[in-house]
Structure formats: structure tokens, C-alpha cells
Amino acid sequence: MNSTMKTKVVIAGGGTAGWLTAYTLVTRLGGLLDITLVESDQIGTVGVGEATIPTLRTFHRLIGIDEQEFMQATQATFKLGIMFDNWGQQGDSYVHSFGEIGQRSWMVEFHEFWMEAQAQGFGGSLEDYCLELKAAKANKFATQVGKKALNFAYHMDATAYAQYLRQKSEAAGVKRIEGRIDGVQLDSDSGNISQLILDDGAQIGGDVFIDCTGFRALLIGEHLGVEFEDWSHWLAADRAIAVQTQATESPPPYTRSIAHPAGWQWRIPLQSRVGNGIVYSSRYLSDDEALHTLTSNLTGQPTSEPRQLGFKTGRRHKSWHKNCIAIGLSSGFLEPLESTSIHLVTTALLRLMKLFPFAGKSVLLAERFNQETQLELETIRDFVILHYHLTQRDDSQFWRDYRNMPVPESLSHRMAIFSENAYVWPDDVALFRVDSWVQVMMGQGLMPAQHHGASRMLNADGLKQQLMALKHMNDKILAQLPSHADFIQQYCPAPNG
Ligand SMILES: Cc1cc2nc3c(=O)[nH]c(=O)nc-3n(C[C@H](O)[C@H](O)[C@H](O)COP(=O)(O)OP(=O)(O)OC[C@H]3O[C@@H](n4cnc5c(N)ncnc54)[C@H](O)[C@@H]3O)c2cc1C
Numbered sequence: 001m002n003s004t005m006k007t008k009v010v011i012a013g014g015g016t017a018g019w020l021t022a023y024t025l026v027t028r029l030g031g032l033l034d035i036t037l038v039e040s041d042q043i044g045t046v047g048v049g050e051a052t053i054p055t056l057r058t059f060h061r062l063i064g065i066d067e068q069e070f071m072q073a074t075q076a077t078f079k080l081g082i083m084f085d086n087w088g089q090q091g092d093s094y095v096h097s098f099g100e101i102g103q104r105s106w107m108v109e110f111h112e113f114w115m116e117a118q119a120q121g122f123g124g125s126l127e128d129y130c131l132e133l134k135a136a137k138a139n140k141f142a143t144q145v146g147k148k149a150l151n152f153a154y155h156m157d158a159t160a161y162a163q164y165l166r167q168k169s170e171a172a173g174v175k176r177i178e179g180r181i182d183g184v185q186l187d188s189d190s191g192n193i194s195q196l197i198l199d200d201g202a203q204i205g206g207d208v209f210i211d212c213t214g215f216r217a218l219l220i221g222e223h224l225g226v227e228f229e230d231w232s233h234w235l236a237a238d239r240a241i242a243v244q245t246q247a248t249e250s251p252p253p254y255t256r257s258i259a260h261p262a263g264w265q266w267r268i269p270l271q272s273r274v275g276n277g278i279v280y281s282s283r284y285l286s287d288d289e290a291l292h293t294l295t296s297n298l299t300g301q302p303t304s305e306p307r308q309l310g311f312k313t314g315r316r317h318k319s320w321h322k323n324c325i326a327i328g329l330s331s332g333f334l335e336p337l338e339s340t341s342i343h344l345v346t347t348a349l350l351r352l353m354k355l356f357p358f359a360g361k362s363v364l365l366a367e368r369f370n371q372e373t374q375l376e377l378e379t380i381r382d383f384v385i386l387h388y389h390l391t392q393r394d395d396s397q398f399w400r401d402y403r404n405m406p407v408p409e410s411l412s413h414r415m416a417i418f419s420e421n422a423y424v425w426p427d428d429v430a431l432f433r434v435d436s437w438v439q440v441m442m443g444q445g446l447m448p449a450q451h452h453g454a455s456r457m458l459n460a461d462g463l464k465q466q467l468m469a470l471k472h473m474n475d476k477i478l479a480q481l482p483s484h485a486d487f488i489q490q491y492c493p494a495p496n497g
Helices: 016-032 057-062 067-073 110-119 131-137 158-171 218-223 286-294 341-354 363-389 397-404 411-423 435-445 460-482 484-491
Strands: 007-012 035-041 077-079 081-085 093-097 153-155 175-178 181-186 193-196 203-204 208-211 226-230 239-244 255-258 263-270 271-281 307-310 314-316 324-326
Touching: 007 203, 016 158, 016 341, 035 218, 057 067, 057 153, 057 341, 067 158, 067 484, 081 131, 081 363, 093 131, 093 435, 110 460, 158 175, 181 218, 193 218, 208 218, 208 286, 218 324, 218 397, 218 484, 239 255, 239 286, 263 286, 271 286, 363 397, 363 411, 363 435, 411 435
Parallel strands: 007 035, 007 208, 035 175, 081 255, 208 324
Antiparallel strands: 077 153, 081 093, 181 193, 193 203, 226 314, 239 271, 239 307, 255 263, 263 271
16 A cells, blocks of 8 residues: 555445444545445345434544534434333333433442442432433433533434435545445455455455445455354344334333333334334244234334344454454344444444554454454443343243343353342443443342442431432432423424424
8 A cells, every 4th residue: 555645445335334434434534545435225224223322422523423413314312221111020110321320439339328228228219319310201301401411322213314424424525336246356365355346347446345234244254254153042132123103202212122022122212203123033933923012012103114124143253354344234233222233333433443554454453453342242242131131031931041041151240249249340341331230230130139338337317318419419400301302392303303
């Protein structure tokens, strides 16, 4: 690669991953790169992926996306967490919120002070100490009240998001080519990809190829032969059916995840409609049964035909191989229980920008990229498995199998320490904080036998007063929050919202 020439980047695929890659690279490294994206309308995109986590806000700021403009363009609503129904037991419900519970302290976590209060007969519910959680349940929202900024993410229309990013990318100089990639030419010495061959015979040459072709993994899997590590023994789901419905109520600021006898259903509220879907395993449920379960649990009239999607849970052994980097579904997939896939696209992009192979030598950079990717996926895998494994449900073979299955050592270790001592630590990739693990573990019925002794160093009155003060502070802010619908109306109303 000549150092005075721009590096030629070819992105294969124009779903969320492809266009987010294009826009990120053109805004952050555009002066150094010549970027082309190839996509095929014939093939289309996966067209789901509508719930996000708060890291997307930071990422959007980094690439200069205006929040209000983005929300209007994608019919977006705010998301303060996920409400899980029927996961621990049928009929129960808890929220995994994005907020902080209580107050941080360096030695003893807040839930341990709360457990001490419970042991002494006061303290109320742990939920009382998390503003975002209370706001979610009260259907209230604002980005900020006084000095208190809420921690939130978005629900958005996935197709509109890719279109929005496409329009911005093309305006910023990304070249788009419509066409089906039918083949790939490899350099016989290095094994690198030298060009993509399209159905009309056109050849698209480049220095770096980004595989954003979705589950098909056309470049990294089909042509470079990087194998897939299958995790379906831990996460059995391999299918989903998605359908859109009319909204029947003002949008709540949270995603709903409703567990069924063999799978679970999502409900994602947008300004103009609701996205629904069922995630299930073909080992336990037929497609007809899944469709019936989904359609029997919709709250509004369908506005689209149900769409069937198949997937494999797991990861590519390497996301970066030779001069090809897989981003998005081509690099791996974990079912959408904690809405982490778009997040994984953004972290892959952050890594790629830091490790970009400008000098052409990429073996060590790729190794580093692959190690970080693996750790991140394994962390999310453990967190998703936790939801299934930690259940008391006994009403179907599906739940019985999940309850009894062996889980990864990293997860069983975490659950054992919590169960005995209430100790929790943030995960290795700083994604799920202490509060996330606590909310899911306690939410699904795992109450620790003991908690840290230092929580008893405060006398009962002192502890009571501190808890009351925190609760009152949340109640005061909650009273000032507008309804979620009113906030959207004044902040980011979509044209057809
Ligand atoms: C059921 C389900 C629910 C999900 N829910 C969430 C969620 O709530 N939150 C979240 O963060 N993520 C979610 N995801 C994941 C999310 O949808 C994806 O991470 C995201 O859409 C990125 O997909 P992609 O761009 O990698 O692939 P795709 O959208 O499949 O795009 C692939 C692109 O490659 C192109 N292509 C493929 N083959 C060729 C070819 N031969 N020639 C030319 N072009 C080609 C296609 O035309 C398309 O443009 C969900 C996924 C599933 C399956």
C-alpha cells in the first residue's frame, strides 16, 4: 500500500452493520480512505434490530449523529430498560433497567446495604432506589431533570435507521454499488481478497474488505473458510418470527420480554407502531405453534405479514482474517434478549478504527481484534444464558432443560459467589455493570445467603435515614418527569408518529 494513497475499503452488505460501518469510517477516517459499499436489493436486509442499549448514544456522539434528527428519522422512542415477564416463574415480572441502584460505594455494593436493611425489617423494594426503573414503570421520561441525567437507549425502526445512515454516508462521500456479489478473487500469494465479482461481471478491488453480509458471512465464511463456533448447546433458540402491529397505547419507555412455555416474545414500542417477535428453538416448538403463540399475544392489529427468520447462535473463530473484517451478523450472533447486536457492531468499529491496518501488516492487529471480540461475545453469552438457566419454571421440557443444563464455568462461578456472599463485579468488557447482574439475578429469584459484614457498621437508624433520603430524592425527580409520550412530542416527534 502506498502511504500517500488512500486505503481502498470495500464494504460488502448494506444492512445496519454495513451502513453504520460506512458512516463511521467516512466521518472519522474519511480523509484517509476511499470507501465503496456493495449491497443487493434482491437479497435485502434482516430488517429487525430495533432495541438498543445506552452505549449507542456515546457512539452516535462520536460520529456526530444528532439525537433529535436521528429519532425523528427512525420513529424512535426512549428505552430505560427491559421488563422481563414470566422468566423466574410464570406470573412474575422484573425490570433490568439502565439506571444505577442507590449509591455507589467502593467496598460494599448498594444491594448489600439493602439486604442488611431487609434483615432488620425495613428498606422496601430494591426497585425504589433506581430512578430509571421507577420512571419506566410510571411511563415517564426526560433526558435530564436539573442536574440528574437519566441513562437511556432507544427503540427505532431498523429499516429507517439503515436508510438514514445510507443517506448521510452517501452525502459524506461513500460510493454505493447496487449488485449481487457472486464471487471473490483471492491473491494467490497472500490469500487476501483482491476483488469482489458482481453478478454483472463488475470487479470491485480493494485493500481492506469488510464483511457485513449478515448471517451468510459471504466473505469471511464462504470464501475465506473461517469456521463458526456453535453455541446452540447453551442457547437453543434458532428461529424467530417478526410482525409489526398498530400501537394501542402510548409507547412505554422500555422493551418487553415475555417468556412463553418454549421461547419468548419481544414487544418494542416505536412512535408509530409496535415491533413484535417470538424467539424460539425448533427443537422444542414448531413454526406453526410459534406463530400461534405470537399472534395470540399481540396487543394491536398486525400491519405486516409475519416474517420467519432462522439463525445460528455462536461466533466466527476469527472476525478478522487476512484483509477481511467481519462486522455484524457475519461475525456472530447472540439472540436479542439483551439487545446487544448493534452494540457489538459499534464496539467492532471502535476496535477497527484503533487497529486499522494502514501499514498493510495486519497479523498482530487481527490477533488483538479477535481476542477482544471473543471476550466480549463470551461475556454477553454468559449474561444471556443466565436468564434462561436461572429459572424456577417447571412447566415445559424447554425450561426444565435450561434449569438443568451445565453452564460455562465463568457463569457458574459468578452465580456461586453471588449465591453465597452477594458479591458481584462488573464484567471484563465493562458492558454489564454490577447493577445489571444484580437486577437479573435477584429478579429471577437468586437471593444471596449472606452479604458483606461492613453493611452492619452503620447503625439501624443511620441506614434507615440514608435509604429514606435516596428514595425521597428519586420520588422528587419522578414527580417532575413528563410522560414519555409528552416528552417525545416536544423533543423528537416523527412526521408520521
Ligand atoms: C430476530 C432478531 C432480532 C433482533 N433484534 C435485535 C435488537 O433488538 N437489537 C439489536 O441490537 N440487534 C438485534 N438483532 C440483530 C440486528 O438485526 C443486526 O445486528 C443488525 O441488523 C445488523 O445486521 P447486518 O447488517 O449484519 O445484516 P443484514 O441486515 O442481514 O444485512 C446484510 C446485507 O448484506 C447484503 N448481502 C448479503 N449477501 C449479499 C450478496 N451476495 N451480494 C450483495 N449484498 C449482499 C444484503 O443485501 C444486506 O444489505 C436481531 C436479530 C434477529 C435475527
